[in-house]
Amino acid sequence: MLSSIFASAEAGEAMASFPILSALILLPLIGAIIVTLLSNRRPEYVKLTAALISVGTGAMSLWMLAKFNTHDGGFQFVSQHSWIDAWGISWHLGVDGISLFLVVLTGILFPLVILGVDPHHDEKRYLAWLLLLEAGVMGSFLSLDLFLFFIFFEIVLVPMYFLIGGWGYDKRIYAATKFFLYTMFGSAFMLVGIVATAALARRDLGYLTFDLVKIAEHASFATNTGRWLFLSFAIAFAVKVPIFPLHTWLPDAHTQAPTGGSVILAGVLLKMGTYGFLRFGLYLFPAAAVWAKPVLLTLATIGIIYGAIAATMQTDLKRLVAYSSVAHLGFIVLGTFAITSQSLTGGVMQMVNHGLSTGALFLLVGMIYERRHTRVIAELKGIQAVAPIFAAAFMVVMLSSIGVPGLNGFVGEFLILIGSFETARWWTVVAATGVILAALYLLWAYQRVFHGEPDEANSTFKEITLREGTLLLVFIGLIGFTGIFPKPMLSRIEPSVDKLIEHVEKHSDYKAPMHEGGHSTDSHSSTEEGE
Amino acid sequence: MELFVFVVAALMVLGGALGVITRSNPVHAALSLVLTLFGIAVMFVSHDAQFLAAVQVIVYAGAIVVLFLFVIMLLGVDQTEDVNIEPITVQRPLALIVGAGVMGIVIAAIVASKDLLGGRGSGLNASTLENPDANIRELARQIFGNNVFAFELTSVLLLVAVVGTVLMARRVKSNGAGK
Amino acid sequence: MVLAATLTTPEIPWSDFLPLLILLGGACALLLLGTLVPNWPRIATPIVTIATAIAAGVASCVQWNNLYYRKGFSIISGAITIDRFSVLATLIITVAVALGALLASVHNDPANGDPLERFALLLTSAIGAVVMASSNDLIVLFLGLEILSLSLYLMAASDRRREESQEAGLKYFILGGFASAFLLYGIALLYGATASTNITGIASSLDARVAVGSSDAMLLVGIGLLLVGLGFKVSAAPFQIWTPDVYEGAPTSVTSYMASAGKVAAFAAMLRVFIVGLEARVDDWRPVIWVLAVLSIFVGSTMAVVQTNVKRMLAYSSISHAGFILVGVEAAAHMQGNGLSASMAYLAIYTMLVMGSFAILIAVAGNGDTATTLDAFKGLAKRRPALALAFSTLLFAQAGVPFTSGFVAKFGVIKAAVEVNSYGIGIAAMVGAVIGAFLYLRIVVSMWMEEPTTEEALEIPTVINVVIAISVAFTLILGFFPNILLNAIDLVRFAPN
Amino acid sequence: MLSVVQPTNSWYLILAAVLFGIGAFGVMVRRNPLVMFMCIELMLNAVNLTFVTLATALSDINGQVVVFFVMVVAAAEVVVGLGIIVAIMRRRNGITADDLSALKG
């Protein structure tokens, strides 16, 4: 296994002569510094620089996607340099099918936000924070070192805190502080867990290292120790995801954050939690993860229903979308801990899907706010009559969020459910009812906002502008494409997922259900004929 | 005899101490402090620490207390402080707990490990008629021998004291900034 | 002459405690020149002080190198020990002196009289601190502590313009005296129990008397009293009570110095006494350290929550930092792992952080050293963005945000604790850190997200900028490349006894 | 003489402990800084007595040496302390410890 990783590392080197992953992190970081240093006199230059840098990062991520070796489930483009050798910490980056699309999504979302959404003051600082944020997010998706992951996971709080607190709405400071402290509280346990993991792994490895792969492959933990360690990680991720009942920071943060912030928050930040569950839950503590399955499945299911119900009753459109995130991420967690090829693949894909559709929803809500300076559903009415195109865009995004086949949301959701059904039958049956509720709260909201005769406040609602249109078109294009032709994604995600499942099976008594052809081989053959 | 000395000295010490904490007039307090110091000095003698006893009388009673009195007079703060009222609630009971507590615990500890202290050790070559300065000699050896570093440090300490007094004593027109 | 014949003085290797001599020399030179030289320029005083400090620092660096060949040794019949530990502490202290002097030089307000004594005291206090850090004898330790404390009392009270300053001085003095009485009593009982005041002597006698069936209540109570005294100096809860008032009252430059050098010296002493001297009784005192650590962290961070004066906030945060260092001590008390180096690293990093933070405080507080309330920081980002950014960096560092030295420090102690399986204290510490973070966030909020109360530009003296720059640079560089520090500090050891 | 019970070292130590306790108590109950300061002196003296007694008990002169140093410290402390007190008293005559509570909370 390890050897295969290094093999792929070489492959990665061969493919990428220069360390693309490090570049993905450092470019935005440097960009942030440059932007800070630029003079305030020529704001347009500031914006231009930021845009260029983010676009550059996005391009690199796409290039990486192109160069990504589909059939290899291991880590690619691996770059490893010793960093804090005193503590056995190394700058170890790598990307596999699980993180691949999250990285790409990050690479795509940020330029869109930077180009598409204006802060209303202090643009320079705003952009600097955004770029810093991008660096942090990239880092946490790419790190293969526990310590490295933690610091990226943690550093992300700072720019997000400033974005919410500096450019948010009326209750922004409360929301920002809540977000910061709540998440920090979660990671407090993870830090202890990380150190403990390394310290205990030392006994098996003989040397101190925080290297994820080394620990996961070669260290074994006593049953109870493993469970405690898993728990310490789980708390952090559960807060980040967020899983019921640790979710209450999210509505505030999402609602108070500026549009760009919400998009990023929903688009990629939450995924750091679900991603963490995969990478540092299942991969690092397979046995414990299997042990914790029932609890997490239950919480996830509760989250799905609970989030949906709570969303239905929201009076603030943005808050409604925020609660819908709780429900959607419940699906992802469900898929993660059902541990089947389909559910995991679907989970990973759903991370991206949710990023796209909810991100787009936040954009649209932001546009509504730009026009009407309110997000209160009761104050909006009959917008479709005056702005049909805007309404149409909203409709498409909404349908993808509801999970209508042909759009991306469905593929992920369906895979999650059909996969989970095999190992978590009853949870899935209950969770599936969330599909009904999703239709309920979104359609109801849509009806109240867009249908009916517009009152005079809404009758002047401005139709979508060209810039907004193009921005949304990108989202809708991706939504449609992945819905109709998800295979390119799936075929890249699945090998890694299968590898992960094998890993879990190897290190625990868990056995994933097999169908004729089984997961790995069959899928690979299919991917072959796919290319 | 020994017992008698101890009792007398102990009475002086305790009486003085109580005086310090009860006398409402600082001057009286200072004077009762002298009483305690003398009592201690007596006990030093009965422990063959003649040199220390002397220093105790000279430095403490002679210098320090005088300094106290001097300051009291200088500042004219000899007005009495009403010892019967206590502005801070639960201060006195608390103080009692603490004082008695520390006292009790230490005493308990001492009693518990009495056997370590045994009787009168004989290692100290006490001053006798034939060599009256044995104690001083011994002390000197120690101070200028093994403890020479500490001794040098005391000089720094005094330096600080001097500098400090200069710093504090210098009159500055306080332009009430920060008020 | 009879006496001279019988007196045997230990040989004194002057070069081995060169830093001390340099500091002393500096102090004397300062006083003499300052008083004797006619129209001695004001500016010269800080220069001499800083020069002395730097010289001492260099000397200790040299010692550090020499220690590659000698693992550490105690001199002058075991009065003080020269080892990596003491040398590192010395180094940190000298740095603190240099920076403290820089900051103090800003306080040269004519209304405040001739600064000469204040700088002299700075140096003498440094002597005391260094002695404490390297003392191998409880008496020496006590003297060092007194030198340090007396100097600090005076420095705290030295701002004659602000009554708070004197109040702080007196409070500090009375409580300090109270505490050192306890410490001294502890030394006495320890002496009674081990027949020695020498730390290594105590250690050996403790190792020797394991079998003795007799109760050692006296020893333990002695340890307890000792811990009271030292706990007071490191301002560990519940002995932290004096800290906020004194830190707030004292001149800001002095506060910064107290918070750094004072803590370093006290912790160094504590580590040496307990780890080296009282190792045999570790099971008795480690739990107490545990409690003190957790208490300090929570008391510090909790009480900071509702403060409105930034200077006081930092005082409280220093208490919770003390708690974190105690976590390191607790880890070190397991006599394995690297709690020792972790705590020293924390002290080093914290010194730089605190210097920078207080430097900014001075910058904002203005000449009167009075405007330290939260309102004074409102909208600082609008008035001086760079300053605000620097302060935010330092605050986040104190909160333990990654890519800052503060994170390295916290991570270090947590790691040390967890490596020796004391998970409880690790988790408690981290949770406490979360509460503490709120305080830093509050300051950040008022700097970035609120409107300035005043528009008048605030001009910042160059020296302050220098200190801030140094501190921030240190914070960030260490945040990204902790190796620089860690590799060195991992070498920190006590002299083998 | 006829054998009356002799005071052992413990007696002295206990006496010292009592003295220390009284001193500590005094610090807490007295309001006049000078007197509080005297109480601290009491505590120091208690320690001195302890040292001397222990020196005898252990037949080790070092105990007395320590006392010597303690006295120096005490002297220095007094000087400094009185200096500070004087500085304050100059400004606000006749204040008590309780009046010094500008810094709190």
Added chain:
Amino acid sequence: MLDLIWLVPALPLTGFLLIVLFGRKLGEPFAGILATVMTASSFVVVAAIYFELLSLPTEERHHVFTLFSWIPVGGLQVDMAWLVDPLSITMALFVTGIGSLIHLYAIGYMHGDAKFPKFFMYLNLFIFSMLMLVLGENLLVTFLGWEGVGTCSYFLISFWHTRDSAATAGKKAFVTNRVGDWGMMTAMFLAFAAVGTLSYEGINHAAETGGLAAVTATGIAMMLFVGACGKSAQLPLYIWLPDAMEGPTPVSALIHAATMVTSGVFLLTRMAPVLHAAYPWSSDVIATVGALTALFAATIAVAQTDIKKVLAYSTVSQLGFMFLAIGSGAYVAAIFHMVTHAFFKALLFMGSGSVIHGMHHEQDMRRMGALRKVMPITAITFIIGWLAIAGVPPFAGFWSKDEILLYAFANNRLLYFIGVLTALLTAYYMTRQVIMVFFGEARWHDHAEENGAHGDHTPHESPWTMTAPLVVLSGLAITGGVMQLPFSKETHWLEHWLEPIVHHSEANIEGTWASDNKWLLLGLAVVIACAGIAASIAVYAKGKAKAIEPEILADAWRYDSAIASIVGGPGRKAFNAVAAFDAHIVDGAVVGVGTEVRAASGLLRRVQSGLVRSYAAIVGLGAVIMLAWFLLRGVL
């Protein structure tokens, strides 16, 4: 020729996309024409394929066309593929056929509507989705169409979205359908878990070869039936269909009569082998639900006064018949009735649409009457439709209904009698409608002021675009029965045609009493129909007896309103309770911690009194406690 199958869905899709892009420019009527042409041409292709299939021997009438692999993950390999076989082609035929007719009709009906192009955009999208549904090679592709038609129906019901009732109706339809979708998804999960594939072949093959445990099969069947109930408006999920009449009439004709609502029947027929493999009681459940729905809806239809509501309830009722057939194992009959029903119900709907159009959007039958004079074509065609649905020979409805009743009798007498009763009612209420609308005296003058009221108030005949489809359909309604004539085995053309699909699971009633005396039953059916018509004439034309239209029937047995009140009352309360719980309990806990810390801080601050002496006391206290510990360690 078969390979052109891709054209079938492609054409409507193209139409959709074209209108999306250029709809505004095309405008009226070209957008409509484009859409119609697209649908019609796709009908032509289907017809061609149909004939090709006919030319092939039975066993070769089964072709799979794979576009690309849609969702391949591990064991789950779902292709975007079409299955061409008699069943799918039959469906495709009448979907596209009737579809194009309705398109044509809509050009006239939607004349002058501001969103004319958008309407046809939706219609084309719907046709596309419907074709995906029927042509799907596996459950998932069908589901794609399934959801697609649902969404389109949502769009079209709330087409006039400024009307709140329309908006609400659309939402209601979507959400209710979602309940069904839940069932269908669960069915898919079960199927995949059991068989490891979602393709019809795979599943049916497993079912036929006993590779599917009875319990699993039952589960799948029941879940599919839940789905079917949603789409095909069976009890208890039918409630959305009557409201769906808020949409434009062509929509009602196309979606809520002819095509979409029958997809449930189609699905169950597709999965017939699974039903067959399931426990017998599952079929009984389906049959019973069907029969009850039929009766239930029929009783309601009796008392409706809205011309479209009557047809809506009759649709529900007729769908009930089809499920009765399915439950009785009469798959062919079900399909047969689905087709004929498509003919005459579409016809009736469009007729009513024409009436409404002529009456300026008046829908209340009490304000009509004697319209046969002013709109003759509509009247005649409508009457043909009426005869067909009433079950009068030789019209199409008669044959299909009779076939169903025959099987029902063989299967379960009780259900048969329910069916007969329903037939009676059907004849009754349809006659009632015809009389109220086209006969009697004209009642529209006396409501001149309230009704739609623009220009003249005298109703007028509709343009040819609307009447032409009526004519065509009436033709089909007359002759539709030929597909499957009971006279001899040979005349069971439809049955032979569908042989490959249903041979395994079709119930065999050879030699049962029913099949032996089918002529008797046939006669009975005729009698029933006539009786119903006669009764209705007696009541409404001759006024011999008083009309029995109890309010409770008009209100659909209060069922709908009951559900509404539950959802709006306790349901809403419960949801609000959850929201409140989240705000106050869950978040309250979090906020609570914060306030607690503050409180503690305030408390500790009071200790920090600024008084040296109390500080000393605290230090001392701490010391005492600590020393106590050490003492204990020492003494013990």
